[in-house]
Amino acid sequence: MNRKIIIYYLILIVLFFISIYQIVVFQFTKLGIWAFLSEIWAILTLILFVWSKKDFTGKSWFTIKKKEKIYSFEENNSFNEEDYISALPELNIKEKQAYISLTKLCCSAEIQGKIIPFLEKLKDFSSDKEDYMSTLNYVTEFLDIHNIFFIMPLDLNQDVETLEWRITTSLQNNFQDSVELPSISNYQKKTVSFDNVFEDYDTPLLQAGYQMGFIDTESDEYIIVIHKVSDKEKIEKLIDIIGYNYFDTQTDRRLLKPRYPFIIKYKFNSIKFIFSLVILILCPAFTFVVYTGFLKEGLSFIVIFIAIINFLFYYLSIYFIYDTLRLYIGNRSKTNA
Incomplete structure (x- = not known):
């Protein structure tokens, strides 16, 4: 019980x-x-x-x-979930193409080969009010399960070490590059929602031609994407197409603060x-x-x-x-x- x-x-x-x-x-x-x-x-x-x-x-x-017949995820999770998802409507072409274009801008050719076939069959989860709640949540779960560091959710109480790990791995896997980030010893007792944490980690990225982009889901988590500074306008437009606002550490710092800290x-x-x-x-x-x-x-x-x-x-x-x-x-x- x-x-x-x-x-x-x-x-x-x-x-x-x-x-x-x-x-x-x-x-x-x-x-x-x-x-x-x-x-x-x-x-x-x-x-x-x-x-x-x-x-x-x-x-x-x-x-x-x-x-x-009713679906029972407990009895046969893989079979029933597959049936449930297959019954959902197809995601509209414009949104689907936006996800694919984001992948091409933010991921290596090898990782694109893992994600794009999944995205080409992507369903519309906007009517799902019990499990995934949104198409974006379904995509991020797929990426987490397959250890793909592309669209990455972070809880507002997530430790800074996890942020560093995600940034470092995303750079290595997607851009075959590395950037010297701030020492984690300075953030031992802090979470990602503390003042200036994102700014501190974004500064060396900007100097190297990369940056953190944020997908604003108006929830109790941050969703980040590592991309090239030169692709910012393209990324912003694509995120708008999939139904969300884009922000970064330069545009509006207020959005980096948790708006609902005890949700x-x-x-x-x-x-x-x-x-x-x-x-x-x-x-x-x-x-x-x-x-x-x-x-x-x-x-x-x-x-x-x-x-x-x-x-x-x-x-x-x-x-x-x-x-x-x-x-x-x-x-x-x-x-x-």
Whole structure:
């Protein structure tokens, strides 16, 4: 049982016992709407929590067997994934050619021979909302699996040593060249998102006629491409064709800073969104419960416990609503582009 499922059941048990407590002490008198909600807040939350089990754990309470065939990546990953991908529409010729042209500008002839046959059969993943999410993600996964240092993703918390390794290997494999980079000893406790890290590593590249280009995916990672300075305009146009903006260490330094430093990769899901919205709406009622309990019982265990739960629900509901909408709008804009 993974950690997410364990946390779900622990919260479920806590809500269950609080609900029992509320049922036992419930007073059958004429109550206003806010007073009524404050009396049964845990019961409502428990119902929503039980209803949303699949969204939190990935499993329903009851498994319903369907007659029609469904894809199961667990049973036969290679076969089913191949069938799934083959059913996707072909990527339009313009985008496909842009990927191929990028390869010709940034990779050696030997590596082009490995990538171009893959790109010629590339599918359009813009409608895939569960696995790869975008065509670019599918391409970068293929490159990583085959140890091809071309379009290279870096997490914002990635160590600087990995950045150096990717730059060095890309230069060697794609351009049969090497450049003396800054000493890694100066960046032992830093990540790539620290101030001036990319600038420091890009400076010697620029002096040698190369540079780092960035594909702006508006996410919690950097995607870099090592290319010749003389090819910058061509690279920028090609990246625009595949649906993204290009930037580098000279054009806009603000884009080198992580815009969402504490992102949880949260796919848009209507049930999760509604659940968070309902919790946010009920938060004033939760606060009323804490206040009423404090007046009656003082700082008892149950009052402190409910106060902590209330604060967590309030904070997380706001965060998830914001992050869900941001990612959803971002994905919609990329799809429309």
